[in-house]
Amino acid sequence: MTATTPTSAERPTPAAEPAAPDAPGAARRPGYRRLPVQQRREQLIAVALELFASRPPEEVSLDDVAEAAGASRPLVYRYFAGKQQLYEAALRSAAEELAGRFTVPPDGTPTEQLASVLDSYFAFVAEHHTGYGALLRGGSVVETARTGAIVDEVRRVALRRTVRHLGVRGEAGPRLTLLVRSWISVVEASALSWLDEGGQIEPTALRDWLIDQFVVMTAATAAHDPQTAGVLAALLELDPRAVALLRRLGS
């Protein structure tokens, strides 16, 4: 059991530890470093997410992940029982990252704040494009009830944050919930259209379109629901853009 020290000139990694003793070819593979457990796990997930960004999950093997990470296949297996587990871990990591992006900036009108959240959503979609598209389109071999639950949880977070952003106190009723869920599905449909059609509509134009849709969908719902009417009234009081849009529609 001899620990080999990698030549740091080849790929400088300050946190690198001696190569794993049970990896015989380690000395010959410059990227093959011994990393602390948590760091290695995160590295493998990051590498997997990068591969899933440009290839559908069914075309990414554990060998590909091992190679891209500069690690051996057995090492990857020490962290993940198989591709399914790696995919789920990667999805969970991406879902957490996405949910983190739903943070509304403190300043600006409600639609400006929504614009900022949508911009970071589209940046996320662009970073993870193939994997995100495969996930939303469904039917991938790596999808299970568990992956479905992860995606649903992101939608629930988006729903909760949007409702809170709208200043709703207490529970959102069925109409307001339907409205926000529906708008979130429009956001997803737009992301898919954008991925499918190679970006025929610019992300900024898409974002503006989505904000307009939010305003008019809310206005059309308000007529039949007092809670949504309250949300609309608050929006119109704070947001000249929303006021101008609705005036234009009526003229």
Add this chain to the structure above:
Amino acid sequence: MTATTPTSAERPTPAAEPAAPDAPGAARRPGYRRLPVQQRREQLIAVALELFASRPPEEVSLDDVAEAAGASRPLVYRYFAGKQQLYEAALRSAAEELAGRFTVPPDGTPTEQLASVLDSYFAFVAEHHTGYGALLRGGSVVETARTGAIVDEVRRVALRRTVRHLGVRGEAGPRLTLLVRSWISVVEASALSWLDEGGQIEPTALRDWLIDQFVVMTAATAAHDPQTAGVLAALLELDPRAVALLRRLGS
């Protein structure tokens, strides 16, 4: 090899033929009839669809289908290599039925016609509720790239029919396509909300809400797209309901 004649009093089926000679227990099972190949296939699919309507696909076994169809397990296997094949055949049959419901009635204003299509869509969702919900929610064990393709084909038919219904000649551009795709995703989100929340909103109210959404989503898109502006102008010329809705929003 003796053909047994079933006692027709027990379950009268005029098209029944003598029980399959290779089914030894046939005489003791009143529902076990020899049927022509195509008819048996359709019967098994119909029975499977009925089971999928109230139970998620993972909870329906080939044994359940055989029992409900009054057939033996080997007989079911003669038609379908396994549960996956049966599920796909059932999904294909349901998809054809659903696509057939997108037919627009010849009379009425555009929103009345849309209402009629939505009514038959919600009737379909009610008939197939659990299976439809499982399908839209995704992550079911029986989902594959093939089932995803069947669902996508239904969405494409819905998109094509809606665009044609709007009087568009030639290709729908990216904005109009985005609008219609998005509205279809709102229809699906509403169906899911309805299934999840045990019908807190009546289907007729949902249908009216969806029509309002269609009108305002189109109006908000028209400002940035000449093709959609043409669609909106034609709609407003024919449809007093759409005119009244937009006026209300602007006031």
